[in-house]
Amino acid sequence: MKNTILLPALLLAVCTLGRAQQVVRLYEGRAPGSENWKYPERTDTIPGENMLFASNITDPTLTIYKAKGSTGVAMIVCPGGAFRGLAIQHEGADVATWLNSKGITALVLKYRVLNAPPDYDRGLWQDVQNSNFARVDSINMPIVPLAVADGKEAVRYARKHAAELGIDADRIGMIGFSAGGTLIASVAQTYDADSRPDFVAPIYAYTGAILGGAVRAYAPPMFLACAADDPIAAGNPDLYQKWHEAGVNAELHVYANGGHGFGIRRQGLASDMWIEDFESWLDLHNLTVTKQSAKWRAGIAPAMLAQWKVEGEQRMQNDWPWLHRYEAANHALPKPKSGEKRVVFMGNSITEFWSTTDSAFFAGKPYVNRGISGQTTPQMLLRFRQDVIDLKPAVVVIKAGINDIAENTGPTTLETTFGNIASMAELAKANGIRVVLCSVLPAYDFPWSPGMKPAEKVVQLNALIKKYAQKNGCIWVDYHSAMKDERNGLPLSLADDGVHPSLAGYKIMEGMIEKAIAEALK
Secondary structure, X not given: OOOOOOOHHHOEEEEEOOEEEEXXXXXXXXXXXXXXXXXXXXXXXXXXXXXXXXXXOOOOEEEEEOOOOOOOOEEEEEOOOOOOOEOOHHHHHHHHHHHHHOOXXXXXXXXXXXXXXXXXXXXXXXXXXXXOHHHHHHHHOOOHHHHHHHXXXXXXHHXXXXXXXXXXXXXXXXXXXXXXXXXXXXXXXXXXXXXXXXEEEEEXXXXXXXXXXXXXXXXXXXXXXXXXXXXXXXXHHHHHHHHHHOOOOEEEEEEOOOOXXXXXXXXXXXXXXXXXXXXXXXXXXXXXOOHHHHXXXXXXXXXXXXXXHHHHHHHHHHOOOOOOOOHHHHHHOOOOOOOOOOEEEEEOHHHHXXXXXXXXXXXXXXXXXEEOOOOOHHHHHHHHHHHOHHXXXXXXXXXXXXXXXXXXXXXXXXXXXXXXXXXXXXXXXXXXXEEEEEOOOOOOOOOOOOOOOOHHHHXXXXXXXXXXXXXXXXXXXXXXXXXXXXXXXXXXXXXXXXXXXXXXXXXXXXXXXXXXXXXXXX
């Protein structure tokens, strides 16, 4: 059965957690295998547990929670409920909200469950609590293949509609709780070419009803979490072992206590830590950053990152603005010759790397590069006299601010960052140096500090700098407008990691800055 096209008749608006969300049906007509089910869906609050419970689901749907500042990663969220219903809030909507906060788009799946009477079959719940799984499995077995089919169809839908969802078609995962974990572990063993999830996370999954046999070599990586005092999830270590013996990446966390059904609720128990461990696992697999940032990370050895961190911490204590960086070079630089119009470039890594990425641009020109990777505007302001004013340039090109937004030297405000840039400009003008102020380049994410959502902050900071430049006689260079993509980020064609320009990116900047320097020198 084909996935639905997003026709108005198939779209519903619901309010969940105060936000309107989009709901789409998985199938064009009635779901295959349950065409004769016609009882109405219902949502109730389970007495004494303050838990929303959706039941009698005959028409599977996805509720889409798009992440603002998306990394391109998506997860299909499968609540649990013993295949009798779904804990739709604390194992569905709440999880989606947490995923959104990490830049991950969430699609909460309402999959088919057994027809539940108004009292939710208290006898069945008693069997679950008493670990009488033989009766539970005998009742549930007819529904499990249908629920698993819905899970596969959800993956197909997400992959087919990746572009309109704003996600990457090859970074679609699944997370499921209890019976939802049974569902996604089954998908991970029985998928076809179109329905293979790229990673899965069964959380306190019931493993007795998982479909499929051997784990395939191309099975998705798996993260598992459960509590040691949860008999329903007792089979999780065996599930991990199956993945491990098949040579497929898997990680298992068994917490001392926490019981069953904890979701992301805090109980003051050991299982509270699972969500932080899961986030670490996502980060380890580059699923908390954009593809561009992941590519940057992949090219740097962990030992190198560790070394940079140690060196940076030492420098912070001993030479915070890094005054020694260009000290020798400044002493060796002769005074400008008569008639020479020296230009100093003050900035961060984007300025520093310019000389190595396109050395020909600087060759034979009176251009002096004084960029330092990772620097923020307060650091530049402290070294501005020795690295700019004392070099006697005719023009200074100032491009700064992105590392302030990344909080490289701690939290700050856009107004403080702008003030530092304005102070550098005023120091330059007071010393007879003409000023070129450059916009901050677009950035959608930071490889070294993911999830900070810099795009809109960059736009706001650029507005402050532009207004100052126009009011105070500085030349304004708007790299941002010339280089941004539809997300206000740097496209892959101009920057491999989404922050630092490639040669193609610098070529755009070079034409713009040459024109600005010529204007400043008039």
